[in-house]
Amino acid sequence: MRHLHIILPIFIFSFVIFSCGEKEEYESWEKKGNTPLSSPSDLTATGAAGQVTLDWTAVSGANSYTLYWDNSTGVSSSSTAITSINTDNYTHSSLDNGTTYYYKVAAIDSAGTVGALTSEVSAATPLPAPDNLSASGANNTVTLTWNSISGATSYTLYWDNVSGIDSTDTAITSITNDNYTHSNMDNGSTYYYKVAAVNSSGTGTLSSVASALLSA
Structure with a gap:
C-alpha cells in the first residue's frame, strides 16, 4: 500500500471587532494619522521687571499651546506647565526679579495630543533700580550712597561730567557695598551718576540720576 502525504498551508487570521462608535473613532484616528503637531518656530523670551514675555509662530491645526518653564535649564514636558494658551504669545508675570527663567512650548491638537516641544529659550528678569541714590561733592571727591537691593551681589556705577547717563x-x-567714594575728581566740575544692582542673571535697572558739584 502506498501512502500519499499532502502538506497544506496553514493560514492564521486575526480579527478586530469594533462597535459602531469604536469603528468611527478608529477611522477618524486613522485618517488623521495620529501624527503629533510640529513644534512652534521662532520662540523668543524677553525679560522685564517681574515678568517674561514670550512669542512664537502659530502652528496650523493647533487648538491651544502649553508652555513649560523652570528657573534652571533643562526644561521638559515634566516641568511646570501653563496650559490652555489660546494665542501665540504669553506674558509670564509675578516672577522674582534678578532671576533667569527657561521655557519650551508645544502645540496641542483638538484631541489633546501634545506636539513636539520647541528648543529652549531663556530670559532674565532684571533686579530693580536702587532707590535714593545721592551724591555729595567735596574736595576732589564725590561720595555716593543708595539703598541696597535684595539679591544683589554687587553694584555698577555709571558716571560722566555731562548729563544723560546710561x-x-x-x-x-564690582562695588560690594551700598556706597562709593569717587576720588581724584576735578574741583569746579559737576558729575552725574546712576547705579545698578548686579547678580548672576545680569545687570539690573538703572537708578534715577544724581549729581554733585565740586567747589573750586
Missing part, C-alpha cells in the same frame, strides 16, 4: 557711560564695577 549704561554706555564709564562704569565702575
Whole structure:
C-alpha cells in the first residue's frame, strides 16, 4: 500500500471587532494619522521687571499651546506647565526679579495630543533700580550712597561730567557695598551718576540720576 502525504498551508487570521462608535473613532484616528503637531518656530523670551514675555509662530491645526518653564535649564514636558494658551504669545508675570527663567512650548491638537516641544529659550528678569541714590561733592571727591537691593551681589556705577547717563557711560564695577567714594575728581566740575544692582542673571535697572558739584 502506498501512502500519499499532502502538506497544506496553514493560514492564521486575526480579527478586530469594533462597535459602531469604536469603528468611527478608529477611522477618524486613522485618517488623521495620529501624527503629533510640529513644534512652534521662532520662540523668543524677553525679560522685564517681574515678568517674561514670550512669542512664537502659530502652528496650523493647533487648538491651544502649553508652555513649560523652570528657573534652571533643562526644561521638559515634566516641568511646570501653563496650559490652555489660546494665542501665540504669553506674558509670564509675578516672577522674582534678578532671576533667569527657561521655557519650551508645544502645540496641542483638538484631541489633546501634545506636539513636539520647541528648543529652549531663556530670559532674565532684571533686579530693580536702587532707590535714593545721592551724591555729595567735596574736595576732589564725590561720595555716593543708595539703598541696597535684595539679591544683589554687587553694584555698577555709571558716571560722566555731562548729563544723560546710561549704561554706555564709564562704569565702575564690582562695588560690594551700598556706597562709593569717587576720588581724584576735578574741583569746579559737576558729575552725574546712576547705579545698578548686579547678580548672576545680569545687570539690573538703572537708578534715577544724581549729581554733585565740586567747589573750586
